[in-house]
Amino acid sequence: PKAPENDVKVSLIPAPKFETADGAYSFKIGGFAQIDGGIFDDDVRDRPDGTNVRRARLNFSGTLARDFKYKIENDFAGNTSALTDVYLEYAGFKPVSITVGQFKEPFGLETLTSDLFTSFIERSSTNAFSPDRKIGAMVSSYGELAPLGFWTASLGGFGGSTSTTSSTDDEARDVTGRITLAPLAGKTEVLHFGVAGSHRIPDASSDSFSFSSRAENQMSSSSADLSINTGTISNVDNVNLLGLEAAGVYKGFSLQGEYVKAMVDRSSGADLDFGGYYVEASYFLTGESRNYNASTGRFERTKPTWSLNPAKGDWGAWQVMARYSNMDLNDTALLKGELRDTTLGIKWIPNNYTMVTANYIMSNTDNFAVTPNDDPKIWLLRTQFDF
Numbered sequence: 001p002k003a004p005e006n007d008v009k010v011s012l013i014p015a016p017k018f019e020t021a022d023g024a025y026s027f028k029i030g031g032f033a034q035i036d037g038g039i040f041d042d043d044v045r046d047r048p049d050g051t052n053v054r055r056a057r058l059n060f061s062g063t064l065a066r067d068f069k070y071k072i073e074n075d076f077a078g079n080t081s082a083l084t085d086v087y088l089e090y091a092g093f094k095p096v097s098i099t100v101g102q103f104k105e106p107f108g109l110e111t112l113t114s115d116l117f118t119s120f121i122e123r124s125s126t127n128a129f130s131p132d133r134k135i136g137a138m139v140s141s142y143g144e145l146a147p148l149g150f151w152t153a154s155l156g157g158f159g160g161s162t163s164t165t166s167s168t169d170d171e172a173r174d175v176t177g178r179i180t181l182a183p184l185a186g187k188t189e190v191l192h193f194g195v196a197g198s199h200r201i202p203d204a205s206s207d208s209f210s211f212s213s214r215a216e217n218q219m220s221s222s223s224a225d226l227s228i229n230t231g232t233i234s235n236v237d238n239v240n241l242l243g244l245e246a247a248g249v250y251k252g253f254s255l256q257g258e259y260v261k262a263m264v265d266r267s268s269g270a271d272l273d274f275g276g277y278y279v280e281a282s283y284f285l286t287g288e289s290r291n292y293n294a295s296t297g298r299f300e301r302t303k304p305t306w307s308l309n310p311a312k313g314d315w316g317a318w319q320v321m322a323r324y325s326n327m328d329l330n331d332t333a334l335l336k337g338e339l340r341d342t343t344l345g346i347k348w349i350p351n352n353y354t355m356v357t358a359n360y361i362m363s364n365t366d367n368f369a370v371t372p373n374d375d376p377k378i379w380l381l382r383t384q385f386d387f
Contacts, residue, residue: 007020007021008020008021009021014352014353014386014387015028015029015030015031015387016028016029017029019063022066023063023066024063024065024066025062025063025064025065025066026062026063027060027062028060028061028062029058029059029060030058030059030060030061030386030387031056031057031058031059031386031387032055032056032057032115032116032384032385032386032387033053033055033056033057033384033385033386034053034054034055034056034115034382034383034384035051035052035053035054035382035383035384036051036052036053036054036121036218036219036380036381036382037050037051037052037380037381038050038051038052038217038219038378038379038380038381039378039379040219040376040377040378040379041376041377041378041379042376043374043375043376043377044371044372044373044374044375045371045374045376047219047220047225047376048219048220050219050220052218052219053077053078054077054218054382055075055077055115056075056076056077057073057074057075057076057077057084058073058074058076059071059072059073059074059085060072060073066092067090067091067092068088068089068090068091069088069089069090069091070087070088070089071085071086071087072085072086073085073086078221082162082163083102083162083163084102084133085101085102085103085133086101086102086103086162087099087100087101087102087103088100088101095141095142095143095295096139096140096141097139097140097141098137098138098139098140099137099138099140099156100136100137100138101135102133102134102135102136102161102162103133103136103138104131104132104133105130105131105132105133105134105136105138105156105158105174105176105198106138106140106154106155106156106176106177106178106196107130107131107176107178107196107197107198107241107243108127108130108196108243108245108258108260109192109194109245109247109256109258109297109298109299110123110124110126110127110256110258110278111123111127111130112178112296112297112298113298113299113300114300116301116355116384116386117299117300117301117302119254119256119280119282119319119321119323119345119347120216120280120321120323120343120345120357120359121217121345121357121359121380121382122216122217122218122359122380123216124216124258124276124278124280124323124325124341125213125214125215125216125227125276125278125325125326125327125339125341126258126259126260126276126277126278126325126326126327128211128212128213128276128327129211129241129243129260129262129274129276129327130241130243130260131158131174131176131198131200131241132161133161134158134159134160134161134174135158135159135160135161135162136156136157136158136159136174137156137157138154138155138156138157139154139155139156140152140153140154140155141153141154142294142295142296142297148181148183149181149182149183149184149185149191150181150182150185150294150295151179151180151181151182152178152179152180152294152295152296152297153177153178153179153180154177154178154179155175155176155177156175156176156177157173157174157175158173158174158175158176159171159172159173159174160172160203169203169204169205170203170204170205171203171204172200172201172202172203173200173201174198174199174200174201175198175199176196176197176198176199177196177197177198178194178195178196178197178243178297179194179195179196180192180193180194180245180297181193181194182292182294182297185292185294187289188249188250188251188289189249189250189251190247190248190249190290190292191247191248191249192245192246192247192248192292192297193245193246194243194244194245194246194297195242195243195244195245196241196242196243196245197240197241197242197243198239198240198241198243199238199239199240200238200239200240200241201237201238202236202238202239207234207235207236207237207267208232208233208234208235208236209232209233209236209239209264210229210230210231210232210233211229211230211262211274211329212226212228212229212230212329213226213227213228213327213339214226214227215227215339215341215361215363215376215378216325216341216343216361216363216378217361217378217380219380224370226370227337227339227363227365227369227370227371227374228327228329228336228337228338228339228365228368228369228370229329229336229337229370230274230329230334230336231336233264233266233272233334234266234269235266235267235268235269236264236265236266236267237265237266237267238265239262239263239264239265240262240263240265241260241261241262241263242260242261242263243258243259243260243261244258244259244260245257245258245259246258247292247299249289249290249292251287251289252283252284252285252286252287252288252289253281253282253283254281254282254283254289254290255279255280255281256279256280256281257277257278257279257280258277258278259275259276259277260275260276260277261273261274261275262274262275269333270331270332270333270334271333272331272333272334273331274328274329274330274331275328276325276326276327276328277325277326278323278324278325278326279323279324279325280321280322280323280324281321281322281323282319282320282321282322283319283320283321284302284317284318284319285318285319285320286304286305286306286315286316286317286318287305288302288303288304288305288317288319289302290302291303301352302317302319302349303317303349303352304316304317304349304350304351304352305317307350307351307352308350308351315350316348316349316350316351317347317348317349318346318347318348318349319346319347319349320345320346320347321343321344321345321346321347322342322343322344322345323341323342323343323345324340324341324342324343325339325340325341325343326338326339326340327339329368330366330368335368336368337365337366337368337369337370338365338366338368338369339363339364339365339369340363340364340365341361341362341363341364342361342362342364343359343360343361343362344359344360345357345358345359345360346358353385353386353387354383354384354385355382355383355384355385356381356382356383356384357380357381357382357384358379358380358381358382359378359379359380359381359382360377360378360379360380361377361378361380362375362377363375363376363377363378
């Protein structure tokens with residue numbers, strides 16, 4: 001006989017989840033932590049070696065009345081407490097969904113890939129151009145268009161964030177959209193292309209904008225440790241972003257790259273153009289493939305073929321990576337530096353929910369950087385787990 005709707009199914013793998021027998025209501029507790037250590041081979045400026053809890057997040061997510069999905073997540077790292085995701089999604093018009101709340105704007109393959117599943121410890125320097133989490137509303141959809149392949153499309157309007165304080169004038173406003181196409185979206189063969197755009201109007205109380213990046217590490221939150229920094233750009237009417245992305249997977253090998261251009265329109269003073277790009281390659285020594293989700297146009301969790309079990313000679317999944325990134329904040333009217341990073345990495349995935357990653361970063365800056373011609377070498381090690 002059919003189970004009553006008020007019967008509850010309970011799962012504890014990998015975290016507590018409660019769900020009604022008909023699946024209409026559910027509640028799940030989740031979270032993750034990332035613990036980092038860094039050693040610097042300094043060049044011009046001294047950077048202290050140290051340790052850091054990069055992220056420590058706890059979230060609640062689930063389903064309401066079958067078609068409503070929700071998530072609330074908070075980050076407790078750095079002796080602070082800050083809301084990250086807070087949203088409600090309506091999925092009753094499949095494949096169209098409507099999301100309202102605070103979440104990431106739809107821009108950038110690497111930016112939209114979860115912190116848990118990016119190839120390297122930190123995202124490339126070009127991530128500094130991408131919009132972050134804002135409060136807004138977004139419409140998304142996906143499907144298959146023969147013979148072109150799988151597609152996704154998202155468009156949203158956004159304001160401030162939960163950390164935005166009260167303002168004496170209109171808060172910042174963004175309109176951001178992304179379209180992706182995957183002619184191949186198999187388990188071991190993927191071909192992905194994407195384009196994104198964002199029109200950003202700054203807070204009217206300041207009409208200012210800024211871009212900055214450090215040598216692809218977050219061992220310090222001090223602005224003094226930035227590698228390149230425009231500082232405050234005043235009299236900004238709007239900023240327009242263009243992002244291009246491509247990725248391919250063939251069995252254990254993956255290649256991915258993005259280009260971002262930022263165009264700053266000003267009411268007085270010269271307009272400014274900045275840009276950046278990265279290219280990365282990776283290979284699973286143990287035969288796994290990166291896991292691509294065609295309905296979201298992003299990469300997700302890669303599960304090892306064999307979890308760690310030394311008694312049976314199983315050692316989880318092993319991946320090697322290399323990346324080159326370039327972020328250029330030099331314009332003829334404003335010279336604020338160029339950052340070039342070359343990163344080598346190795347990743348060990350003992351089981352589905354733990355990971356250890358080591359990166360070696362060779363950083364290079366020019367005459368206009370915060371510290372001119374400062375070229376440190378950086379060793380980073382991260383241990384992470386999620387549930």
